[in-house]
């Protein structure tokens with residue numbers, strides 16, 4: 457049985473923020489959220505988060521009934537942090553220690569550590585760094601790991617060692633419980649070092665086996681905004697490479713941001729600077745222009761979304777044409793062959809096949825039939841200051857430009873509304889309805905002229 461401990465009590469002073477470090481977001485998700493996902497993906501029987509700085513903000517942000525939270529009120533080192541959680545762990549499990557501020561470790565790099573621990577040894581994840589400053593160094597004798605020495609406690613010779621401790625390790629929980637009680641804090645930082653268990657393992661003839669991650673960035677931690685930005689780029693690059701591998705055309709893989717999950721069909725093309733949030737699905741042949749933001753959207757095949765279009769919580773049908781500069785808000789469903797043009801906002805509306813809203817309009821709380829044509833500057837007045845009301849526009853209606861539809865209201869099938877109409881009562885099917893003062897000309901009328909002020 458595997459149990460996972462995530463250490464997340466640290467303050468993260470260098471973030472210069474009131475938010476606990478592990479709640480800062482990478483790809484739209486808290487750092488700790490990434491580590492929790494990794495723990496779940498490894499099939500942990502229990503995942504225990506040790507939190508401290510920021511108080512209840514951490515458990516509140518990550519609330520999940522599969523997680524156990526343990527408070528480390530004062531931070532006296534990584535060994536002390538582990539000790540707080542040990543009563544939660546069962547004696548016959550294997551414990552894997554992860555860090556809430558190390559978000560990008562892949563499960564493939566952790567599984568060998570777990571297997572090592574299950575086989576009775578201690579698995580330690582290490583990397584070789586050209587500049588190992590600050591890290592704990594892996595001390596070996598005759599090739600075998602004998603202990604870890606922290607940078608601040610290391611001699612010049614030890615500081616020359618380039619193999620460093622990532623902090624990530626796995627071992628049988630019953631060993632861990634025994635060794636943690638033996639830790640002392642007589643070191644340069646006056647802390648209880650988890651790393652001191654390595655020497656205790658060696659003493660007790662538990663062999664220490666090191667493993668390396670596939671990529672060094674998998675074990676990078678976040679201590680500053682600069683490091684957070686660096687890891688964000690690494691992560692986005694990984695996502696972009698995955699999309700390219702899946703056959704997606706990215707006009708520039710360095711200029712796409714996926715903050716969630718983006719699933720693409722065949723022959724999808726994505727121009728630069730697009731942001732995808734939450735769950736986004738783009739079916740075969742979808743094209744997304746530059747600078748679009750799509751959040752929780754499903755787009756059906758062969759739809760083209762032009763530049764600067766924002767879509768939030770909506771279902772977009774097949775062969776639509778959206779944008780440039782369209783805004784589709786939550787609760788909207790567009791059927792087939794719908795056209796939405798520039799400066800058009802649609803909210804909580806269902807638009808049926810072949811309807812077109814091409815210019816400068818607001819359509820809210822509306823049910824629109826097939827082949828409707830909405831003229832430029834049309835507004836559904838859905839809000840009376842207190843309540844929202846629906847507008848129903850039946851099939852094949854033609855709405856002239858600059859029309860206001862004061863909801864609740866229904867425009868019957870095939871009706872035509874004259875330009876400039878303010879519709880306050882239902883318009884009958886098949887007829888022309890308009891509300892317009894008769895045009896008249898006052899011949900001989902003169903514009904007022906500015907009067908000279910008396911001196």
Ligand code: UD1
Nearest residue numbers: 463464465466531532533534537555591592621622623649
């Ligand atoms: C630790 C390791 C070091 C390793 C390095 C890798 C120890 C003693 N040293 O050093 O060998 O090279 O990580 O980055 O383990 N934490 C708590 N409670 C505490 C102290 C720390 O939850 O009381 C958490 C922090 O939030 C952080 C992690 O443990 O996520 C590591 O703590 P930190 O103080 O940064 O360890 P390092 O000194 O970097």
Ligand code: CA
Nearest residue numbers: 533534645647
């Ligand atoms: Ca420290």
